[in-house]
Amino acid sequence: MNLRGEDIVEKSCIKSDTLIVDQCGHDGYREYEKDGRKIRIYSVNDTGLTKSRNYAIKKSTADICLLCDDDEVFVDNYEEGILTAYKDIPEADVMIFDIGNQKTIHRDKPTKLGYFDLMHVASWQISFRRKSLIENDVYFDERMGAGSGNGAEEELKFLTDCRKKGLAIYFVPFVIADVAQTKSTWFKGYDEQFFINRGNTTRYIMGYVPALLYAVYYSVRKRHQFNRDISWFKAFRLILKGMHENRLGKN
Template sequence: MNLEVLVSTMNQRDYSLINKMNIQSNAVVINQCNDNSQIEFLHSQHRIRWINKSERGLSKSRNLAIKSSEADICMISDDDLIYVDDYVEKVKAQFDKYPNADIITFQVEGIEEKFKDYHVEVRELNYLTSMKVASVEIAFKRDSIIGNKIKFDENFGAGARFQMGEENIFLTQCLQKGLNILYVPVKIADLHIGESSWFNGYNKDYFISKGAQFTAMSRMLANVYIIQYVLRKHKLFKNDISRFRALKLMMIGRKEYLNNIRNIGDLNERY
C-alpha cells in the first residue's frame, strides 16, 4: 500500500514547501501560477511530482492532483499544513485496521488557535456528519474515487463562482455511490489558522454560495437543507443579516446553480 499527499498551492517559486510541510512520503504538488510545466524529483528518497498550472480554482487543482496520482491511498492537503512525523504509518495503519473504509477522516490541530472539536471515538459518517469535515482531514482509496468517477465540483471552492463547500459536495457524491466514510480520532497534522481565502463574513456571496452548495449536494433536499440552516445557524449571522434575507439569498444561489447546470447540459448536447 503506497501513499501520496496531494497538495494544492499557488505561486510557489521554489520547492521549499516540501520541507515546510514536513512531507515524508510521495507527493503530487499542484502549483497554480503563471506557468505550465512539470518536474519530478526525489526528496529524501520520496517521489515528488511538481505540476505548475496557469489555470485557477481549488477544485480544478484537487481534480488534477487525483488524476495525476498513482498511489493506493491519497491524502488531500493544503500548503498551510505541517504533518506529524509518523503520519504515513498512522494513515496506513487505519486503512489496514478498517479495510472496508473507502475514505477515512483524521484529526488536524490548529496552531494559532483551536481548529475544531473532535469526537473521541471512531464513527461512520453520514450525509449530515460529513458536512463538518474539512478537506485536509480526508484520506481515500484512489481506486474507489476513480472507479466511481467522483470528482470535485469545479463550480465550488476558492477561485470558483461559489466559494465554499467543495469537500462536502465531494463526500456527498461518495455516499451516494455507496462508499464507506469513517472518522478516526488520530492526529495527522497541525494547521496554520490564518485569514480564510474565501470567508469574508456572512454576506451576500456567502449565502448565495451556501444555497448553491446545498443544491449540489441534493437537488431534492436542497430546500430542507436551506431552511434548517437558517433555523439552526441563525445565532452565527444574526448580527449581519436577517433570516429572511439569508433565506432569499440561498434560494438565489440554488436557482443560479441549477441554471448553470442546465446551461452546461445544453452546451454538451450542442457540441
C-alpha cells in the first residue's frame, strides 16, 4: 500500500520478472527493466489484500507465479530452484516452498500435501501454475484477508479451493527466502475479535463440525500464546461465538 520511494524489488533481492500491485487511491501503470528483469507496477484505487492478489493473478502473463509479501528477502537462486522443482514434478499445480526463518512443514523430501498440511502454510510459501488457476477459476476469496474486516485464513481457503478443484499441491523443502519480523497489517494480538473472526473463517472453510473440533484443538494447543486475560476456555467460547455468528455464509 502506498509504495513510495523505496525500491521493494531491491530490498527483497528479487532477481526475476515482477508484478507489483500498489493500493494507493488512484489508478495507473508503469514498467521498466533492470538487470534483465521486467518490473510492472499497477497502481489501483482499491483496498484489500485478496483483491490485490487476484488482480495480480489476472494481470500476470507468467507460467509460474510466486506470491511475495513486502517483508521477504529472497535467496540468490530462488528462481532456479522453483523452476527446477516444477520441471521435476510436472503434475504439480501448486507448490509450497520453505522459508528459512519461518519453517512450518517439517519434511525432508518433496511431498504431496493433504488437507491438514494446508493449515500450516503461509502466503509467502505459495507458488502456482497460473494456467491451472485460470482454467479452474480458482482465486482468493475477497471476503477474507487483511482489509476485509473478517480476519485471515485466506491462504487456507485458497488452498482448499485448489484441492476441491482437483489441483495437485506439493511441498518442496527448498528455501526461497527469509521473512522479516515486521508488524502485521491485520494481527493485533490474541484479543476477543481475533477469536470471533477465527470462528467465522474456520466454519466458512471447513464446515461446522470440523470447525468445532478444530476450535477445541486450537484453543488448547495455542493457549500459551494468548493474552493474559484470555484463557483457553474463553478463547474456545469466543470461537464458538464466531461460528454461530457465521457472517461469511452458511456451511
